[in-house]
Amino acid sequence: MTQVGSDHASSVTDDRSSWEVMQALLARGDVPALERYLQRLPSSETVRAVFRLSPEEQEKLLTLLPPERAADLIDDVPDTQAAELLDNLDPEEAASIVSEMQSDEAADVLAEMDRDDAEEILSLMDADEAADARQLIDYDPDTAGGLMITEFLSYPQSTYAADVVRDIGTRPGDYPLYYLQHIMVTGPGGRLLGSVGLSDIAFAGPGATLGEVAAPVDAVEAEMALEQLEEFFDARDTPVSPVTDGHGRLVGALRRRSVYDALAEKAEASYLKSQGIVGGDEFRSMPLAVRSGRRLSWLIVKIVLNMLSASVIALYEDTIAAAFALAVFLPIVSDMSGCSGYQAVAVSMREMALDIIKPSDVARVLVKEVALGLVTGTVLAVVLGGVAWAWKGNPWLGAVVGAALAANTLIAVGIGGVLPLLMKRLRLDPALAAGPVLTTITDTGGFFLVLSLAQLVLPALSG
Amino acid sequence: MTQVGSDHASSVTDDRSSWEVMQALLARGDVPALERYLQRLPSSETVRAVFRLSPEEQEKLLTLLPPERAADLIDDVPDTQAAELLDNLDPEEAASIVSEMQSDEAADVLAEMDRDDAEEILSLMDADEAADARQLIDYDPDTAGGLMITEFLSYPQSTYAADVVRDIGTRPGDYPLYYLQHIMVTGPGGRLLGSVGLSDIAFAGPGATLGEVAAPVDAVEAEMALEQLEEFFDARDTPVSPVTDGHGRLVGALRRRSVYDALAEKAEASYLKSQGIVGGDEFRSMPLAVRSGRRLSWLIVKIVLNMLSASVIALYEDTIAAAFALAVFLPIVSDMSGCSGYQAVAVSMREMALDIIKPSDVARVLVKEVALGLVTGTVLAVVLGGVAWAWKGNPWLGAVVGAALAANTLIAVGIGGVLPLLMKRLRLDPALAAGPVLTTITDTGGFFLVLSLAQLVLPALSG
Numbered sequence: 001m002t003q004v005g006s007d008h009a010s011s012v013t014d015d016r017s018s019w020e021v022m023q024a025l026l027a028r029g030d031v032p033a034l035e036r037y038l039q040r041l042p043s044s045e046t047v048r049a050v051f052r053l054s055p056e057e058q059e060k061l062l063t064l065l066p067p068e069r070a071a072d073l074i075d076d077v078p079d080t081q082a083a084e085l086l087d088n089l090d091p092e093e094a095a096s097i098v099s100e101m102q103s104d105e106a107a108d109v110l111a112e113m114d115r116d117d118a119e120e121i122l123s124l125m126d127a128d129e130a131a132d133a134r135q136l137i138d139y140d141p142d143t144a145g146g147l148m149i150t151e152f153l154s155y156p157q158s159t160y161a162a163d164v165v166r167d168i169g170t171r172p173g174d175y176p177l178y179y180l181q182h183i184m185v186t187g188p189g190g191r192l193l194g195s196v197g198l199s200d201i202a203f204a205g206p207g208a209t210l211g212e213v214a215a216p217v218d219a220v221e222a223e224m225a226l227e228q229l230e231e232f233f234d235a236r237d238t239p240v241s242p243v244t245d246g247h248g249r250l251v252g253a254l255r256r257r258s259v260y261d262a263l264a265e266k267a268e269a270s271y272l273k274s275q276g277i278v279g280g281d282e283f284r285s286m287p288l289a290v291r292s293g294r295r296l297s298w299l300i301v302k303i304v305l306n307m308l309s310a311s312v313i314a315l316y317e318d319t320i321a322a323a324f325a326l327a328v329f330l331p332i333v334s335d336m337s338g339c340s341g342y343q344a345v346a347v348s349m350r351e352m353a354l355d356i357i358k359p360s361d362v363a364r365v366l367v368k369e370v371a372l373g374l375v376t377g378t379v380l381a382v383v384l385g386g387v388a389w390a391w392k393g394n395p396w397l398g399a400v401v402g403a404a405l406a407a408n409t410l411i412a413v414g415i416g417g418v419l420p421l422l423m424k425r426l427r428l429d430p431a432l433a434a435g436p437v438l439t440t441i442t443d444t445g446g447f448f449l450v451l452s453l454a455q456l457v458l459p460a461l462s463g
Numbered sequence: 464m465t466q467v468g469s470d471h472a473s474s475v476t477d478d479r480s481s482w483e484v485m486q487a488l489l490a491r492g493d494v495p496a497l498e499r500y501l502q503r504l505p506s507s508e509t510v511r512a513v514f515r516l517s518p519e520e521q522e523k524l525l526t527l528l529p530p531e532r533a534a535d536l537i538d539d540v541p542d543t544q545a546a547e548l549l550d551n552l553d554p555e556e557a558a559s560i561v562s563e564m565q566s567d568e569a570a571d572v573l574a575e576m577d578r579d580d581a582e583e584i585l586s587l588m589d590a591d592e593a594a595d596a597r598q599l600i601d602y603d604p605d606t607a608g609g610l611m612i613t614e615f616l617s618y619p620q621s622t623y624a625a626d627v628v629r630d631i632g633t634r635p636g637d638y639p640l641y642y643l644q645h646i647m648v649t650g651p652g653g654r655l656l657g658s659v660g661l662s663d664i665a666f667a668g669p670g671a672t673l674g675e676v677a678a679p680v681d682a683v684e685a686e687m688a689l690e691q692l693e694e695f696f697d698a699r700d701t702p703v704s705p706v707t708d709g710h711g712r713l714v715g716a717l718r719r720r721s722v723y724d725a726l727a728e729k730a731e732a733s734y735l736k737s738q739g740i741v742g743g744d745e746f747r748s749m750p751l752a753v754r755s756g757r758r759l760s761w762l763i764v765k766i767v768l769n770m771l772s773a774s775v776i777a778l779y780e781d782t783i784a785a786a787f788a789l790a791v792f793l794p795i796v797s798d799m800s801g802c803s804g805y806q807a808v809a810v811s812m813r814e815m816a817l818d819i820i821k822p823s824d825v826a827r828v829l830v831k832e833v834a835l836g837l838v839t840g841t842v843l844a845v846v847l848g849g850v851a852w853a854w855k856g857n858p859w860l861g862a863v864v865g866a867a868l869a870a871n872t873l874i875a876v877g878i879g880g881v882l883p884l885l886m887k888r889l890r891l892d893p894a895l896a897a898g899p900v901l902t903t904i905t906d907t908g909g910f911f912l913v914l915s916l917a918q919l920v921l922p923a924l925s926g
Binding site: 276288299302 | 505506507508510511514541644660662663665666694696697700702718719720723726727730731734735738739740745746747748751752754755758759761762763765766769770772773774776777780783784787788790791792793794795797798799802803805806808809810812813814816817818819820821827828831832834835838839842843846847850854902906910
């Protein structure tokens with residue numbers, strides 16, 4: 001798919017990777033070949049290639065391409081990067097590209113830019129388009145208003161069928177299917193009355209008005225949150241729903257795919273945060289200082305938490321000095337408890353996602369996890385305690401290590417199971433918060449339990 | 464939404480949670496009230512309530528409800544649990560419920576049951592439906608064949624438009640919209656020729672044949688994998704696509720929503736595995752022995768890995784005895800490096816998901832991560848080394864701890880960045896494999912670096 005084959009550009013394709021081909025075509029300024037090449041490139045390859053170009057080459061690429069091709073390209077790139085690409089362009093150039101983008105995409109990208117830069121681009125756009133984009137930017141991005149598009153067909157109920165057919169005929173083509181199957185019909189004050197398909201209009205005869213043929217349609221409100229939108233589309237087969245404001249006025253159209261894309265993006269953001277990418281999106285093409293700064297914003301928090309946990313160890317110098325083997329088991333007990341806790345977190349996250357548990361089910365989850373923790377904690381304690389005993393031939397060492405692991409496992413699964421529920425109740429992101437809180441507790445607990453139990457039986461350990 | 468209000472069942476609703484209401488209605492055997500109650504309950508509440516009922520109550524519920532209501536309910540429940548619910552029923556009863564389910568749902572649930580139990584239910588179903596279900600079960604669940612449904616309208620090209628309209632009129636109602644908008648047209652040997660909407664057929668006049676009005680349609684192949692299906696639907700707006708076998712024969716219909724649901728499920732499965740739920744799905748309603756066994760299947764692997772890492776510490780007894788403070792810093796160095804490594808894993812997972820990097824980009828990712836590791840490693844080393852120095856007033860301790868953390872951070876981000884790419888190349892799940900491999904390396908590396916560096920300067924440390 002990356003081979004251009006027999007056409008004009010073939011002399012520069014050969015074995016080279018797609019970004020090198022683009023680089024060569026850019027250097028030659030061969031716009032027609034570049035356009036043809038991009039059209040044949042799968043969008044995944046395009047994204048990779050654009051990321052490999054230098055900022056100057058990226059700028060040249062977007063300037064050389066016709067605005068609608070440049071808009072396609074910007075569409076494929078993640079929003080934060082797209083904003084950066086546009087930022088590097090001449091505002092006139094950027095405005096003509098943004099004008100060619102789907103309204104929701106345009107709003108998403110503009111929302112990622114500085115307010116002033118975005119305003120400059122908007123001021124150079126068609127006034128209607130700019131007003132639409134401003135409205136979309138103002139909605140919370142995870143609501144119907146933030147996800148909707150403003151490209152849809154809508155006519156007042158008094159419009160004659162023949163006029164609709166004629167009007168649609170005058171518009172430039174290339175509508176998606178749903179566009180013609182879901183023509184919105186409005187009543188007084190722009191209130192949504194219903195929807196109708198183009199074929200139904202044609203059926204109805206030229207003298208009928210839209211008000212006569214429109215069928216009632218379910219709509220979502222602009223303020224509705226992502227979870228409600230998911231439920232709405234899960235319960236219906238429609239690819240698109242009208243969006244109304246608080247007064248029932250038609251303000252946009254929400255596509256099913258926009259909702260699913262937003263859900264996937266949200267899940268991904270949670271995953272990134274849970275893995276310690278909390279300072280904002282990162283791409284390896286960003287400057288090293290930005291990447292390092294963002295990663296450090298989390299690592300510095302984490303190292304402070306780690307030092308707090310480990311300070312427990314410092315309190316027990318004499319104990320470790322008397323029984324060196326404890327130093328070997330400290331990290332094992334802490335780490336294993338953390339691992340048990342993560343499992344409980346994951347099961348709670350899943351049961352919450354499937355609506356099997358709610359934040360109010362804390363007591364029930366706790367009972368279930370404590371029962372499980374007694375079993376898994378005992379098994380792990382026997383394994384680790386057995387190894388400790390066998391290694392040093394000291395049953396007391398085995399007892400201390402085993403008892404500490406059993407107790408800390410119980411704490412870990414109990415807390416791990418209920419933490420996501422509590423976080424949700426506090427309106428925090430459960431995926432983000434569960435990690436550091438949990439490990440700090442399991443680390444501290446593990447160190448403390450091993451060392452304090454050891455101190456109780458120190459003569460037997462050091463003997 | 465959970466209040467039934469003024470109707471017959473209101474006497475048992477009041478302040479009780481929905482599962483208690485269902486329990487009471489079941490105890491009274493009041494089927495009409497139960498049906499009404501379930502219809503008003505949001506599906507999330509239904510799932511929660513069913514999970515809270517005892518197995519006997521669940522059985523009673525499914526037996527009392529008409530099969531189509533029971534099928535709706537089974538649809539809302541995750542597949543593994545749905546399989547268990549059906550397993551507990553009389554096979555006749557189960558067969559009549561499965562017959563009412565959408566073909567893909569039915570196949571998913573039957574695939575979760577023992578082959579013999581599933582066969583028993585299939586043998587009691589209508590022969591055609593059973594054959595469809597068997598075919599779906601045989602496809603890999605993450606392909607078009609495994610995700611498609613067999614409920615769709617299809618006619619040979621020679622069928623007259625009038626006959627199609629008449630035939631559709633005789634079928635029991637309640638089709639989703641796409642069903643009538645995407646009527647498939649087949650040629651010789653059942654090969655897919657195109658598709659047509661009901662309104663186009665009606666337009667065409669009674670004497671036209673489907674072959675004359677059908678428009679070409681893009682189809683997916685039954686063997687196509689989830690990633691390709693995602694690309695297919697991303698590039699199109701259609702809510703449904705025909706599915707063909709290797710010979711171009713029409714075998715099913717694939718809905719866009721099925722593809723997105725499968726993608727979401729796959730992402731979730733990856734998340735669960737990455738958090739240590741590897742023994743299979745877990746619900747807290749499962750027996751304790753099953754839950755404990757599944758969690759232990761991973762914890763036992765993990766404890767062995769932990770003991771291997773910690774065994775490094777055992778080799779350096781004298782070093783720790785001479786400089787106790789090392790015991791405090793061992794877990795910090797290991798844990799912080801693991802944390803840095805996870806960040807690199809997350810960025811690679813994301814860039815892979817966005818098609819910005821491919822498995823062949825190992826060298827480029829490594830260069831980027833090493834550059835970043837030098838910066839973050841140095842910063843973290845200064846922080847931790849500074850604390851170590853200040854605590855014990857010994858610059859050598861700070862140097863050992865700092866150098867070990869810097870070096871281990873470099874190793875962690877390098878390995879963390881490329882591991883997902885290597886895993887993908889080896890066709891392993893990157894999310895699953897990166898965790899244990901990475902932590903075992905960062906733990907072992909951390910312990911080894913701290914202690915071996917310490918040994919080099921032992922006189923200065925213990926002095």
